[in-house]
Amino acid sequence: xxxxxxxxxxxxxxxxxxxxxxxxxxxxxxxxxxxxxxxxxxxxxxxxxxxxxxxxxxxxxxxxxxxxxxxxxxxxxxxxxxxxxxxxxxxxxxxxxxxxxxxxxxxxxxxxxxxxxxxxxxxxxxxxxxxxxxxxxxxxxxxxxxxxxxxxxxxxxxxxxxxxxxxxxxxxxxxxxxxxxxxxxxxxxxxxxxxxxxxxxxxxxxxxxxxxxxxxxxxxxxxxxxxxxxxxxxxxxxxxxxxxxxxxxxxxxxxxxxxxxxxxxxxxxxxxxxxxxxxxxxxxxxxxxxxxxxxxxxxxxxxxxxxxxxxxxxxxxxxxxxxxxxxxxxxxxxxxxxxxxxxxxxxxxxxxxxxxxxxxxxxxxxxxxxxxxxxxxxxxxxxxxxxxxxxxxxxxxxxxxx
Ligand SMILES: Cc1ncc(COP(=O)(O)O)c(C=O)c1O
Numbered sequence: 001x002x003x004x005x006x007x008x009x010x011x012x013x014x015x016x017x018x019x020x021x022x023x024x025x026x027x028x029x030x031x032x033x034x035x036x037x038x039x040x041x042x043x044x045x046x047x048x049x050x051x052x053x054x055x056x057x058x059x060x061x062x063x064x065x066x067x068x069x070x071x072x073x074x075x076x077x078x079x080x081x082x083x084x085x086x087x088x089x090x091x092x093x094x095x096x097x098x099x100x101x102x103x104x105x106x107x108x109x110x111x112x113x114x115x116x117x118x119x120x121x122x123x124x125x126x127x128x129x130x131x132x133x134x135x136x137x138x139x140x141x142x143x144x145x146x147x148x149x150x151x152x153x154x155x156x157x158x159x160x161x162x163x164x165x166x167x168x169x170x171x172x173x174x175x176x177x178x179x180x181x182x183x184x185x186x187x188x189x190x191x192x193x194x195x196x197x198x199x200x201x202x203x204x205x206x207x208x209x210x211x212x213x214x215x216x217x218x219x220x221x222x223x224x225x226x227x228x229x230x231x232x233x234x235x236x237x238x239x240x241x242x243x244x245x246x247x248x249x250x251x252x253x254x255x256x257x258x259x260x261x262x263x264x265x266x267x268x269x270x271x272x273x274x275x276x277x278x279x280x281x282x283x284x285x286x287x288x289x290x291x292x293x294x295x296x297x298x299x300x301x302x303x304x305x306x307x308x309x310x311x312x313x314x315x316x317x318x319x320x321x322x323x324x325x326x327x328x329x330x331x332x333x334x335x336x337x338x339x340x341x342x343x344x345x346x347x348x349x350x351x352x353x354x355x356x357x358x359x360x361x362x363x364x365x366x367x368x369x370x371x372x373x374x375x376x377x378x379x380x381x382x383x384x385x386x387x388x389x390x391x392x393x394x395x396x397x398x399x400x401x402x
Contacts, residue, residue, distance in 0.1 A: 004037050022360050022367070029056035032382035034365065043390045045359075045366040047379045049197070050229045050340070052260040053312075054302055055381035061259035061298045068294035076285050083293035090300040094238065095251050095268035101277065102266045102288035102296075106228040106254035107143025109265035112282060113191070113224045113252050114147065116267065118167075119276040121188030125220055132188045135221075137173040141198030142191070142226055174204040176211035183215065189222040189250075190215070194240035197229035200373040201335050201342030209244040216249070222273065228254040228265070233380055236313035236338035238303055243337065249273055259299045264292040308380045312338040315387060319376070322391045330398035332372075340377045343394075347372040350401045358397040364390045 004025040027037045032055060035041050047053060054061060068083065075081045088100040101116070103109045114134060121132040136142075136151045149157050150164035158164075169187075171178035179190055190212055196202040216223040225248035230240035233256065241248060250273060254265035267274070286292070302308060316338040323334040323341055333344040345355055352368025359366050359374075368374050376394075378387060 002037070007037065022356060022365065024360055024365065031055045031057070032379045032386060040363070042360065042363045042365045043378070043382070043386055045364055045376050045378045045390055047377050048260055049255065050232075050234050050377055051255040051258065052379050053233050053256040054259060054299065054308060055379040056260060058259060058298075058302075058381070060302060061261055061295055064294045064298035065259075065261050065291065068291050072290045074286070074289050074291070077283060077288060081290045081293070083290045083297060084288055087288065087293035087296050087300075090297060091253075091257075091266060091268060094300055094303060095253075096247065097251065097268040097274075098271040099274040100266050100268050101274060101282070102264070102292070103284050104263040104265055104286050104292070105143070106252075106265050107145050107148055108284060108287070109228065109252045109254050109267050110142040110148055110191075110226060111145055113189075113226075113250050113267050115282055116250065116269065116274060116277060117189035117191075117222050117224060119281070120222060120273055121186075123276050124272070125188060127186050127188060131186045133167050133169055133184075133186050134224075135169050135171055135179055135182050135187060135190045137192055137196070138170055139173055139196055139199040139202070140170075140191075140193060141196065142193075142228075173199075173202065174208055176208060176215060179212060179215050183219050183221060187219065187221050189224050191224045191226065193226045193230060194243075195230045195235065195337060195340070197340075197375070198369060200344070200369050201340055201375055203335050203337055207244070209241055209246045213246045213248070222249040224248060224250040224252060226252045228252055230340075232256040232299070232303060233308040233312050234338055234340050234377065236316055237309055240337065257296055257299055258292065259295045261295050262292050264296045264299075266296075312340075312380050315339050315380070315382065315384060318384060319387060319391065322388070322395075323376075326395060326398060330402045336376075339380055339382075341375070342369075343374050343376060345372045345374065345398070349398075355394075355397055355401070358401070359390075359393060362393045362397065364393050366394075 007025045025037045026034045028035050091100050118132045121127040138153050142148045147165040151168035152158040169182045171182050227239050251268040258264035335342045352374045356368045
């Protein structure tokens with residue numbers, strides 16, 4: 001059997017260096033635990049950036065996928081298939097929206113929302129041709145396409161990939177005033193992450209999302225909530241906007257919608273918005289395929305029980321209480337909501353990567369972001385006992401570096 005170090009050496013030599021993974025080679029996983037090729041077990045505290053909210057190999061999701069694999073995997077959207085109607089109706093009901101447009105990756109769903117908002121701007125709002133603008137936030141993360149990175153404020157994501165797509169205005173995240181100042185007659189949408197995940201799990205000030213909603217309504221502008229990472233149970237609600245009782249015009253969903261099995265993304269909106277799209281104007285060969293819809297249907301069924309949302313709330317309270325104990329003892333700040341946290345390590349002690357590496361050596365897989373921050377987002381199926389064990393490992397790592 002090939003060893004981890006051999007596999008890492010080949011991977012580094014034969015793949016583009018667009019990621020900087022921790023040196024662990026995973027072979028299998030169940031629930032919240034993963035096992036590497038040497039048989040060492042680790043507790044997953046990242047969940048594929050919230051794609052594995054329902055756990056690795058969730059039995060309901062795997063069963064749905066296996067059943068569907070036997071029957072039908074792809075038709076393209078040239079034909080209907082028997083999983084599609086349930087997926088669109090089910091996701092429409094979950095979001096409270098009339099219509100769904102399914103895609104595959106998160107970035108594609110964001111692109112879809114951008115296109116729909118622009119089309120809506122020209123057809124419904126009456127913006128002059130080519131003049132539509134979308135307000136976006138500093139430190140946003142919405143994916144890696146050339147249009148999306150055009151409005152990224154992260155130099156790594158943005159620089160030397162131009163020429164860039166015009167039509168975006170970047171404003172400070174968390175400031176409704178900044179949006180108010182940026183809105184003009186050509187504004188068609190405000191695109192916002194209810195919690196900025198990649199930026200380090202940044203939670204905006206209380207009332208911010210409500211103000212964004214009000215500003216959008218007053219100015220006939222679409223509110224687009226990118227819930228790709230914050231949605232589907234992670235924060236203790238189906239959607240993070242629910243913490244403020246806010247309903248956006250467009251939900252952008254991905255990651256956990258595919259149950260950690262296949263890429264499934266979608267946008268959800270009402271007929272007056274999504275109805276602007278006509279045949280031939282947008283699509284994807286794999287978007288809304290039978291396997292994706294069968295998996296998505298299992299995910300929607302799971303979410304409809306509310307069990308995972310409640311569990312994320314309950315475990316999240318315990319996790320945040322434990323993390324808060326570390327503040328002033330090597331940890332500067334802890335942010336987050338539900339079973340999701342960004343932990344800023346005192347930068348004079350260690351980088352987030354160093355902490356993540358030490359956690360890995362102790363059997364916990366987490367990931368750093370932006371220097372001294374680590375993100376914690378275990379699968380929501382994790383047991384309280386396992387979670388407390390991993391948080392104990394974090395406390396010990398921090399104690400040893402102090
Ligand atoms: C909020 C948000 N939007 C969009 C994306 C892009 O999703 P994908 O990597 O599936 O394209 C991500 C991925 O991390 C995300 O966190």
